Structure formats: structure tokens, C-alpha cells
Amino acid sequence: MLCVDKSQKHYLFLFHYSSATRFSYKNPRTRQKTRIGGDMENLVGLLRIRVKRGINLVSRDSNTSDPFVVVTMGSQKLKTRGVENSCNPEWDDELTLGINDPNQPVILEVFDKDTFTSHDTMGDAEIDIKPFFEAQGTDVQELSDGTEIRRVKPSGNNCLAEESRIIFSNGKIVQDMILKLRNVESGEVEIQIEWIDVTGSSDL
Incomplete structure (x- = not known):
């Protein structure tokens, strides 16, 4: 049994059933449903993606849509719940990728x-x-809450709609992004x- 984070009691445990298992749990602190995928045998860490909301999405059915989000990395594919009749949906779902x-x-x-x-x-x-992973090497021991570690500007190498800040918040390094959708008329x-980090985890 692999402990994801012993220092934060609201994280539940991942059970290693196979090399390509999907997991799903509800966070007892936030009651948010989290879906987890990945190859647990070669895991170097987890990337938690909180999908907050959509902004000005295109309408597909009678001037509205029933949107949901799919996140893919390699063979992993995870999705949020759907929101009915909204071009500005609020999903507030957590999808967690196992990073190999x-x-x-x-x-x-x-x-x-x-x-x-x-x-x-x-x-x-x-x-x-990439900028987010580079920021993981930052020494955070002397940082105060809310400290900005790095600022990423929109460019041809990313899909940012505006500048994105990587900050130290509540003892963690996080990055907020607003992504401009491609191959569509509008939407963010x-x-x-x-x-x-699971490198310091131990079996219980």
C-alpha cells in the first residue's frame, strides 16, 4: 500500500493492484472526487490538476452546451463530470495523473x-x-505564504491566455493557469x- 502524502491526512491511500490501475476517491476534506491514473511501478510523482471552470465556451446545442473535460497524458485518460446547459461551467474537479x-x-x-x-x-x-517542474527545485523553507516563485508569460510554446504565476501557497508549490482553447472559435x-511527491513515501 502506497501512502501518497503522510503529512496531509486528507489524502487517501493508493492500492497497488497492477501496473496500470485507475483509482478514484473522494477527498474527505473538500468532498471533491479525484480520479487517478498511471503506472504505479515506475511512478516518480503525482500531478494533481484541479479543473476549475470554463469561460465563454462555444455553444453546440440550441445556444448552450453540456461540457466536460478530458485530460490525457500518454495512455492515461481522465475526465471531469459534465455540467448541463452552460457555456461557463464550474466543474471544480480534481484529476490526478501518475507521472512516469x-x-x-x-x-x-x-x-x-x-x-x-x-x-x-x-x-x-x-x-x-515544464516551468512548473523546474520550480519544484526551489528551496521553500524560507518562503512566506503567497510568495511568487516564477511568472510564465503567454507564448507560442504554451496555451496561456494570460500570465501565469507559480507561487508557494499553504506549504505547497502551485500554479494557476487560464488556458486558451485551440481549434475552436472561443473558450478558455x-x-x-x-x-x-511520492519519493519519500513508505509502505504502511
């Missing part, structure tokens, strides 16, 4: 849920996690990412 190769791209896609036909695409974006998705 930090260089693999993380793709976020938005779909309009259809019951009887295939889901309509509503745009996609790549989550550029607000997320927050957090790294969960």
Missing part, C-alpha cells in the same frame, strides 16, 4: 456531452508543465496544478 515521464505532453480537451451521438469537440489545449479553461 515528465516530458510527455498533457492535453486538455473539452467536449459537449451527447447521449445518442458522439461527443462534439469544443477545443483543446496543451498544459505546459481555468485550472490549478500541484505536484505531489
Whole structure:
């Protein structure tokens, strides 16, 4: 049994059933449902992605949509719940990827849920996690809460709609992003990412 984070009691344990297991649990502190994927045998850490909300998403059905988000990294594919009849949905869902190769791209896609036909695409974006991983080497012992570690500007190498700050918050390094969706007329998705280190975990 692998303990994700012994210092934070609200994290539950991941049970190692196979090399490519999917996990799902409810966070007892926030009551948010978290889905976890990945190869547990070669795990170097977890990337928790909090999918907060969509902004001005395109309408697909009668001037509205029933959007949900799919996050893909390699063979891992996790999705949020759907929100009915909204072009500005608030998901507030947590999706957690098991990271084996930090260089693999993380793709976020938005779909309009259809019951009887295939889901309509509503745009996609790549989550550029390279600056965030580089920030994990920061010595945080002397940092006060809210300290900015790095600021990432929008560029052709990322899908940021505006500047993104990597900060030290509540004892963790986190990054808030607003992603501009590609291959669609309009739409943005607000997320927050957090790294969960498992290298110091021990069996219980």
C-alpha cells in the first residue's frame, strides 16, 4: 500500500493492484472526487490538476452546451463530470495523473456531452508543465505564504491566455493557469496544478 502524502491526512491511500490501475476517491476534506491514473511501478510523482471552470465556451446545442473535460497524458485518460446547459461551467474537479515521464505532453480537451451521438469537440489545449517542474527545485523553507516563485508569460510554446504565476501557497508549490482553447472559435479553461511527491513515501 502506497501512502501518497503522510503529512496531509486528507489524502487517501493508493492500492497497488497492477501496473496500470485507475483509482478514484473522494477527498474527505473538500468532498471533491479525484480520479487517478498511471503506472504505479515506475511512478516518480503525482500531478494533481484541479479543473476549475470554463469561460465563454462555444455553444453546440440550441445556444448552450453540456461540457466536460478530458485530460490525457500518454495512455492515461481522465475526465471531469459534465455540467448541463452552460457555456461557463464550474466543474471544480480534481484529476490526478501518475507521472512516469515528465516530458510527455498533457492535453486538455473539452467536449459537449451527447447521449445518442458522439461527443462534439469544443477545443483543446496543451498544459505546459515544464516551468512548473523546474520550480519544484526551489528551496521553500524560507518562503512566506503567497510568495511568487516564477511568472510564465503567454507564448507560442504554451496555451496561456494570460500570465501565469507559480507561487508557494499553504506549504505547497502551485500554479494557476487560464488556458486558451485551440481549434475552436472561443473558450478558455481555468485550472490549478500541484505536484505531489511520492519519493519519500513508505509502505504502511
